[in-house]
Amino acid sequence: QVMVFAADQEDLFVRLTGFFGRMGFSILDAKVHTTRHGYALDSFMLQDTSNSARYRDIVALIEHELGALLLNPGEPQRPSSGRISRQVKHFPVTPQVSLRADEAGRHYILSLPAADRPGLLFDVAEVLAKYGISVQAAKIATLGERVEDTFLLTGGGLSQDAQVLRVERELVDRLQV
Template identity: 25%
Template sequence: IAKGRGGDHAELGAVDARQFANAHGLPSAEAERMAWLVENHLLMSFTAQRRDIEDPTVVEEFARIVGSSARLDDLYLLTVADICATNLNLWNSWRDALLKRLHQLTENWFNQGEQSAREIVDATRAAALREGVAANIPAEDLAGWFESLPDDYFLRTDIAPVLQHARLALGEDRLPVLWISNTPDQDAIQILVLTENSHGQFARIVTELDRSGLNVQSANMTVITPTAAHLEKRALFEFFILDQHNGARLDHWSLDMLRTRLRFRLQSTDAARTRIHRRSPPQLASIDVATQIQFLSDHRRGRTEIQIITKDRPGLLADITTAFADLDISLNHARVSTLGERVEDAFYVVERQGHAVDSPKRCAEIEAALRAAIHSRS
């Protein structure tokens, strides 16, 4: 609605929707409902695909805009219909899971009301400890593992994955520890890696996944604080991936091969510089997408969000993460969204010393390096 007329088509479309409803004698409440949905028809898609929806502040911000469970249901249905009607090839199991997850988190916020970060952390830790002990994980081991994790981890992680990560960490001492499996509930491939927190590990993992023809949809990194039981610096990585055809199932042989290749890559001292030999699909050759890079401050969590919009190609994410490593930038979280020939990625980063990117000069340096990496294979 209202595209091609200049201006914001969502705002112009809301005016059209209200006029249409009034002209057809709909009640004023229904007219406002239609206008609100048209004006905000991109809100849920944008939030689910480009924001960190496991961050309670993101969910709260989204919930306050939506306002009610009824509007949430309306917006969810409209978002699914809009994506499928725009291009059915854009709809996949991962987007389905993301939208359902945002719907669930927002519904929970409506039901539970506002909670402080401290309340969420304490409640998650207590519930995970209780369920872990009930599942025969020693309480002392579990409590020690929890002490090594930052509060931010418990803010953004549900109880089930908290226990899954704990079993991985407590089950084996020798690094790296890898767990790879198809996940039927999200219809994606989940990869967990507990490894030494050395510089460039994120880029090494992403490069190997790219070489294997796998597309990262979401990635998280948690830095583990050294303890008396584990003095070495460790990091926990979690990836959700699809194959290059947007499928999400690997057979046992493929899973074993991927596990072997990742282990070899992580134990290698080589930099993450491997040429990706997959060719771009022919339909992308004649399409141009202007590269846009934007820096946003996340003061509450002491990090910087870098949003990148550009043309998709094989090896793109590997090149971007390698550029971050070369810049001494550490990745905390990444949200990757591919919309046909266009990628809209969000990276949550800190300097190697642990603080946000906070100077215009540094931002300019990072942007120049990212643009060079993005267009290095054009």
């Protein structure tokens, strides 16, 4: 499990998901929060897909590389695409995207059940960043070969129906296996 507490930065969620993907980790579970004082408090449950390094080596590597990423933010870097599991290829899950306003109308809730694959969370985060949408909170759940992700969002012109449709359409396109 990796906990990130840092001043919130533009595209932080995209950069974190890209970082973990490039390091060979699959994000099994994540909880993302932005405090009222402008700090990101993010928790990631990771699985080492390569199983190549010892635990202490992995911890030291993450601490060093992730610290450097947070101190020197740059453009988000796409993780390698990896391999799609045989089960997903033969029993695909049709992605569903639901983006709606919450009861108070101040935030928007994005729900994404879809087939899991390497780089999926990065693709979602990249689309949101493209439209200037901020992730205020997120619950990421990987259930075998399926993900059920929920995001609390602000910004990006989501009060306009046409913008909501554009975002939903692009997410569906990016989530196709």
